[in-house]
Amino acid sequence: MTEAWIVVHDTDDGNALARSARGLGDRVVAVSLGAGSLADADLSLTIDLAPGALVEAYARPVAALLAERGATLVVFGTDVRSRLLAGQVAAHLGVSPVDVSGVVSTTPLVVMRSAFGGLAVATDEVTAPVAVLVVGPGALAPVDAAGEGSVEVVEAEPVPGPTLVETLPKPGGQVDLAAAARVVGVGRGFAAEADLDLARAVAARLGAELACSRPIAEGVGWMPTERYLGVSGATVQPVLYLAIGISGQVQHLVGVNHSKVIVAINKDKNAPIFQHADFGVVGDLYQVLPALVDAL
């Protein structure tokens, strides 16, 4: 019987990961860091967190627990904390974490990941004695079988290190770009934050969600990071993707190239985005967008 282990720190995300991991093993065992028992796992080993401790402070005891119980397949999510946990637990086990965007086969374990910014897909056979997988949302089809829901309380001490001073809310709010039928993407072709209103006006006419390239979110911070598209951001498959002032680097295109129709507005007729567009407008967005709002 193969056991798929998961390591989680959030109850909802944990149950979702348990359903995904069920495709990899007959039995799902969860190590739950402060997230209680998981209904969708067969067994939850629950660890209560010390007040103020970061979940990552438990990487070493979790690795020890996994080794002691003979885990050979351990799955983590892709959120910031799970990623750090995965890297640290894997290091303590003497292996590399393996990124998974899809599973080709389970015996032998062969998985896919994106490489060179999305220019290629690499297929890897996992040869390590312990497979530590970092699994993105949608990479594994969830199996909706009820878990046994057994619980075992495990004592563990956090390793001293970073101390949490405070947690601040992040502005921006949640968006579900993946569900949008039309998406307008803005890029560095916009010279100032206020100019994004030009794109907002077009998006409003089209009933589209506003998204962006990574530098608009991370570089200048004009949009929340949840709204950037690409290999390291969100992936969308709308009926229409309208890219405005976006050059079309491969890292961005991976996030949008499953759109049904791609339209681009760019003042440089040699911009790579035009090679991936159904309809392209060579022109200055500052002139084209107001005219487009009038014409729509």
Added chain:
Amino acid sequence: MRIVACIKAVPQEQDIAVAPDRSLDLSRAGWKVGAYDLNAVEAGRRIVEKVGGELIGLSVGGDALSGTKLRKDVLSRGLDSLVVVAGDPSADSFQTASALAAALDGLGEVDLVLLGAGSADRYSQQVGNQLGALLGRPTLNQVDDLAVEGDHLRVRRLLEDAVQVIDVPLPAVLSVTSGLNSPRIAGMKDILAAGKKPVCEVAAAMPGGSTRLVSLLAPEQVDRGHVVVEGAPAEVAQQLAQFLKSL
């Protein structure tokens, strides 16, 4: 403070050719320093400018790092010196982190190790996480702001839905975001000075890999319409509006 910034040489994506059988041809690709590694270099430089000390670049890689062009490029961005470790650039995170850890052992006391958000070719965002565990030092990822406060750092860390303010005792290993700063562009003076900065080559053993590469292929291309219009704004806007309304 003695700071080490980890940087990786990566092939220039636009030079990577895709063959009809979807395999990649890297033979004509020029090499560059990973874009996001420069944020680590810049963060290190700013700390040194503020509190004094030294910033050492550390890179594990192959032939690309033997050339003076790439070495000069990274040195011109604010490093005081560079340590080059011979090793496979396509190694996995644990192999790379192990080589970095071994090289760091040979560097004596280091207060802070900085890494980028992710390497441009693998983008696992893991080398720093693993390196920190191997060294047994406080480790964080997604550091979006950092300030030296006496014997520790105060950092801001970006999570999906919140921002954590965290005090990190030194020595520590931190992976920074690409939004942390804007890396400086080197001027002529920096490039000339870079030629005189010390570069030291070291050897470090790498453990075996955790995976075996089965294939590396470009994804299938989607067929697109490729209609491109050019002309007076009002006219092209009209054409575009028509196209959008037809959807």
